[in-house]
Amino acid sequence: xxxxEGLVKRYGAKTAVNDISFTVRPGQVTGxxxxxxxxxxxxxxxxxxxxxxxEGRVTVNGKPYAAHRAPLHEVGALLDAKAVHTGxxxxxxxxxxxxTHGIGASRVREVIEMTGLExxxxxRVGGFSLGMGxxxxxxxxxxxxxxxxxxxxxxxxxxxxxxxWVRQFVxxxxxxxxxxxxxxxxxxxxxxxxxHLIVLGRGEIIADAPVADIIAGGTRPRVLVRSPHSxxxxxxxxxxxxAVIRSEAGVLEVTGVAASGIGDLAAQHGLAIHELTPLSASxxxxxxxxxxxxxxxxxxxxx
Amino acid sequence: xxxxxxxxxxxxxxARSTSLSxxxxxxxxxxxxxxxxxxTWSYLIVIAISLGMALIMSLSMASGxxxxxxxxxxxxxxxxxxxxxxxxxxxxxxxxxxxxLGVLVISGEYTTGMIRSTLTAVPKRLPALAAKAVVLFVATxxxxxxxxxxxxxxxxxVFAGIDVSASITDSAIYLPLLGGALYLALxxxxxxGVGTMIRSSAGxxxxxxxxxxxxxxxxxxxxxxxxxxxxxYLLSSAGLGIFTSTTAEPAGDAxxxxxxxxxxxxxxxxxxxxxAVLLKRRDA
Numbered sequence: 001x002x003x004x005e006g007l008v009k010r011y012g013a014k015t016a017v018n019d020i021s022f023t024v025r026p027g028q029v030t031g032x033x034x035x036x037x038x039x040x041x042x043x044x045x046x047x048x049x050x051x052x053x054x055e056g057r058v059t060v061n062g063k064p065y066a067a068h069r070a071p072l073h074e075v076g077a078l079l080d081a082k083a084v085h086t087g088x089x090x091x092x093x094x095x096x097x098x099x100t101h102g103i104g105a106s107r108v109r110e111v112i113e114m115t116g117l118e119x120x121x122x123x124r125v126g127g128f129s130l131g132m133g134x135x136x137x138x139x140x141x142x143x144x145x146x147x148x149x150x151x152x153x154x155x156x157x158x159x160x161x162x163x164x165w166v167r168q169f170v171x172x173x174x175x176x177x178x179x180x181x182x183x184x185x186x187x188x189x190x191x192x193x194x195x196h197l198i199v200l201g202r203g204e205i206i207a208d209a210p211v212a213d214i215i216a217g218g219t220r221p222r223v224l225v226r227s228p229h230s231x232x233x234x235x236x237x238x239x240x241x242x243a244v245i246r247s248e249a250g251v252l253e254v255t256g257v258a259a260s261g262i263g264d265l266a267a268q269h270g271l272a273i274h275e276l277t278p279l280s281a282s283x284x285x286x287x288x289x290x291x292x293x294x295x296x297x298x299x300x301x302x303x
Numbered sequence: 304x305x306x307x308x309x310x311x312x313x314x315x316x317x318a319r320s321t322s323l324s325x326x327x328x329x330x331x332x333x334x335x336x337x338x339x340x341x342x343t344w345s346y347l348i349v350i351a352i353s354l355g356m357a358l359i360m361s362l363s364m365a366s367g368x369x370x371x372x373x374x375x376x377x378x379x380x381x382x383x384x385x386x387x388x389x390x391x392x393x394x395x396x397x398x399x400x401x402x403x404l405g406v407l408v409i410s411g412e413y414t415t416g417m418i419r420s421t422l423t424a425v426p427k428r429l430p431a432l433a434a435k436a437v438v439l440f441v442a443t444x445x446x447x448x449x450x451x452x453x454x455x456x457x458x459x460x461v462f463a464g465i466d467v468s469a470s471i472t473d474s475a476i477y478l479p480l481l482g483g484a485l486y487l488a489l490x491x492x493x494x495x496g497v498g499t500m501i502r503s504s505a506g507x508x509x510x511x512x513x514x515x516x517x518x519x520x521x522x523x524x525x526x527x528x529x530x531x532x533x534x535x536y537l538l539s540s541a542g543l544g545i546f547t548s549t550t551a552e553p554a555g556d557a558x559x560x561x562x563x564x565x566x567x568x569x570x571x572x573x574x575x576x577x578x579a580v581l582l583k584r585r586d587a
Contacts, residue, residue, distance in 0.1 A: 066426035069323065080419060084417055087339050098331075100328050
C-alpha cells in the first residue's frame with residue numbers, strides 16, 4: 001500500500017510534480033501512465049526517499065520508506081536499470097545489496113534463477129544488454145521478497161518474450177496480494193497488465209480509475225461503415241454531434257451515432273451497406289485523449 | 304535468456320526474517336570494495352610503490368655511503384633513521400593512489416548510478432557513508448602496513464650489505480611504519496569525503512591531488528610569511544609529520560607526531576562532515 005498526500009516536487013522554478021495525492025492498493029497492478037516529463041519517475045523516486053518532496057508526504061505501509069526496519073522487505077524498486085556499478089558482476093551486486101539486510105547468498109541465487117540470469121550472473125554488468133540490465137534490476141527489487149514493488153518502465157528494452165515474462169510475473173505477484181506500481185509508455189502492454197491506472201500529465205493527476213473505466217470514459221465509440229454510397233450516407237449523417245471521417249474510398253469512420261442508428265438510416269434511404277462494425281476504443285486512444293493537453297514535448301504530426 | 308521461471312509461489316520466510324543493520328551495511332560495503340578491479344589494482348600499486356621506492360632509496364643511500372665514512376661505525380640512532388627513511392619513502396607516492404581510490408569508492412557509484420541502489424537499500428544514507436569510511440580505512444591501513452613492512456624488509460636487506468641495521472622492535476622503526484599506514488588510511492577516507500561532495504571521479508581526483516601536490520607548492524611560492532606559516536597545517540605536510548617526526552611532542556619548528564595526527568584528523572573530519580551534510584540533503 002502506497003499513500004501519497006499532496007506531493008509537490010520543484011526543481012528551481014520548474015514544478016515537476018504538482019500537489020498529487022493517490023493510493024496504490026495491494027492485490028492489484030496499478031499502472032502509472034503519462035507522457036515523458038510528466039513526473040512519473042520523480043514521484044517513484046520520492047516514494048523510496050531518493051528525492052525529497054518539496055511539500056507533502058508519501059508513505060509505504062503506513063510509514064515513510066526510510067522509517068522501516070527493513071526497507072527492502074517493504075518495497076522492491078526498479079527505478080533505473082542502470083543503477084548498478086558497471087565494473088561489478090551481477091552476483092556480487094546482488095550479494096552486496098542483500099548484505100545490508102542480512103540477506104544471504106541462497107536468496108541471491110533464488111532471484112538470479114527467478115529472473116533467468118544464471119548464465120550471466122558471474123559477468124560484469126558493464127557488458128549487459130538493456131534487457132539483461134532490466135532483469136537484474138527486477139532481481140534486485142525481489143531480493144527482500146517485498147510486499148510492494150515499484151517498477152519504472154520494466155519492459156523497456158525487453159524482447160517480446162521478456163515483455164510477456166514481466167506481464168506474467170507482475171500479475172502473479174499481485175495475485176499473491178502484493179502491491180504493484182508499474183509505469184510504462186506502452187499503452188497496449190498496460191491494458192493487458194494493469195487493473196487500475198493513475199495518469200499523470202504535467203505533474204498533475206488527470207485520471208485515477210480502473211482500466212476499464214478509463215477506456216470507456218476516455219473515448220466516444222466509433223463505427224466503421226463500408227458502403228458504395230458512402231458520400232450520400234455521410235451527408236445524411238451530418239449533425240453537430242456527429243463526426244465523420246473518410247479514411248479511404250467507400251469507408252467512413254463515424255463517431256456520435258450508434259451502429260444501429262446508422263443501419264436504420266441507411267435502410268430508410270435504401271442505401272446498401274457492406275460492413276457496419278463498432279470499433280472498440282483502445283487504451284491508447286483513451287490515453288491520447290486524456291493527455292492531449294498535457295504533453296510536455298509535442299511533436300509535429302507526420303504529414 | 305530463454306528460461307522463464309515462475310516466481311516462487313510462497314514468499315520466502317527466510318528472506319523476510321532479516322532486517323537492515325549497520326553490521327550488514329559494513330558487510331555490504333566490504334563486498335563492494337573487494338568486488339571491483341580498481342580496488343585490487345590500487346592496492347597492488349601501493350604495495351609495488353612501497354617496495355620499489357624502498358629498494359631505490361636504500362640502494363642509493365647505501366652506495367653513497369660506501370664512498371664516505373665507514374657506515375657501520377655510525378651511531379645506532381643514525382642507522383635506524385636511515386632505514387626508517389628508506390622504509391616509508393613509498394608513502395609519499397602511495398598517498399596519491401590511496402587518494403584516488405578513496406574518491407573512486409563513491410564517485411564510481413555516482414557515475415554509474417549505483418548510488419541509487421545503495422541509498423534505496425540504506426535510505427537513512429549516513430550509515431552507508433560511515434560503513435564506506437570504516438571499510439576503506441581498515442583495508443587501506445592493513446595494505447599500507449603490509450606495504451611498509453615489506454619496504455622495511457627490502458631496506459634492511461640492502462642496508463645489511465653495508466653493515467647498517469635497525470630492529471623492528473625499535474619504536475623509531477615501528478612507529479613510522481604504523482604512522483605511514485595510518486596516514487594512507489586517513490588520506491583515503493579524506494578523499495572519500497571529497498568524492499561524496501563532488502560526485503564526479505575526475506573532479507574529485509583533481510581536488511584531492513591538487514590539495515596534496517599543488518597547494519603546498521603554491522604557498523611556497525607566495526612571498527609572504529603567512530603563506531609559509533600555513534604550510535605545516537596542510538594535509539600533506541601534517542601527514543608527513545605523522546610518520547617522519549623524530550619527536551612525539553612539538554619541538555621548535557616541528558609539530559611532532561601527535562599534533563600532526565590531530566591536524567590530519569581535522570582535515571578528515573571536515574571532509575566527512577561536509578560529505579555527510581550534502582549526502583543527507585541532496586536528491587540522489
